[in-house]
Amino acid sequence: MSFTHRLVSKRDKLSASGVTIADWVLANTEKTMALTSQELASAIGVSQSSIVKFTQKIGFKGYSQFKQALTEEISRKFALQSSPLHANIAMTDSTSTIIQKLVKAKTDAIFQTSHALDSERFDRVVELINHAHKVQIVGMGASALSGKDLGYKLLKLGILAITEMDSHVQIGMARTLTPNDVQIVFSFQGTTKEINLAAETAKEKGATVIAMTSPQKSALRDIADICLDTVADESAHRASSMAARTAQHVIADAIFITLVKLRGDDGQEMINEIASQIKRL
Template sequence: MAPLVKLRSARDQMSAIERRIADYILDNAHLLRDYSSQQLADALGISQSSVVKFSQKLGFKGYPDLKWSVGQAMARDGAQPQAAQAQAPQAADAYRQLEQALARSKAAAEEDTRALNPRATIEAVVAALDACDKVFVYGLGDDGLFAREFAMRLSLLGQLTVHHADPVLMTTSLSAVRQGDVLLMFSEFGKLPQLSQISRQFQDAGGQVVSITRHTANPLRAHADLPLVVSAHDPSPAIAQLLYRSSLQTLLDFVFVLLSRTASGRDRLLAANLERVQRLLDS
């Protein structure tokens, strides 16, 4: 796992001092090569030993190893656009540069998202969806668009799906929850109080909650049984939102493909349902 991704993935389990160190490195990764452990400690107002222990806790031999790893990652990222320009001089115009930069950012965000969601977690989500009687799907706003589309795809696989974008309707539907049912809760930031309320009520009824949020500390992710996270970091809020949507879609696509192959009849059922839908659209 890339060092900066490792920092982001471990941040929620860090102490207050460790989070300060992690945030400083993430914000100033391009300057880290010029900092000794003592200089970094002085910049943060902490002891040098705290920096060393932080590095070792992340699995590095020490601070120099961490600094070298971050420097290598930054060098790789910086070399990619130069290589692209050398191979294609005609891409020097602003149009092509923007197109290539967006493609690289999307690829990096999707790679980080894959690294942040361990195989064990993905397989546990697929197993829970495969074994449950009903899947409840909830999302508001932009999250609701992904929730609705994924609920439809689950239905095409023959999964009994309850989808709502209204918190009141979802709350009333909780009376139908049975042991082992799954709630997919889509929320980019996971901070709305009603999300946590619905999540807790669903768990109290015996269901499992799968949260899909940004890779940030948030109440919904903290209390979910199975949290899925999306990496989308960019200085531009507009680009960061695009990265979130792209990475989220890739993550959902992979879960869907895995689920479609958990039982031999699912792929045939999917094909039959798609054919019925097409006949309806053609009529």
């Protein structure tokens, strides 16, 4: 798990001062790298002991190890941004270069998303979906397509999954949810007004809201009961939305396969079908 993902995943378990420190560091990563623990404490307005306790709470032995991890992460990001395969797809790119850029963006999304996955949260999500009376899947644009794919797979397992593409209908359907139901929200940025309104509506009805979204702070993360991080390059290059969709598919497919396994004999036929499809590739 990367440094940034570690901070985000541990945020909900931190004290008030810990959350303040985490948010400041996430917003000022390069500046933090140059500060001593005392200087960081002064910049944030907390005690030096709070900084040390914070670093230990998120899994480091102390501030030195914390800074080392931060430095390594920034170095990796700089190296990626300096790579020609990381740059925007240009009109002058050859077909071979375009394919390499797309493959790299998608591969990075798969690698980073899988490593950022919190196993406890993931297992809880699978359990909730497995026992839900009804599952509503919400998303817009490319995210809606990711949701549609998961909905189809859940239906094949006998799980009642509703995947309406229209945002107004999604909000209307959210009003029908109950505490026995689950809403899964696909939104990479977590800032779409209509999507967040559907999530808020589901929450008001007592349904459990699960968000597949970027690890960055957003309105959706504040609304959701459980967040599964989808990690992809957020730069402006044209492969970014494809990479985000790849990240969403990583978690969605992992949920599906785990549900197949949980359902024992009921899922065995599905496992055989998947194996046959792989052999035909």
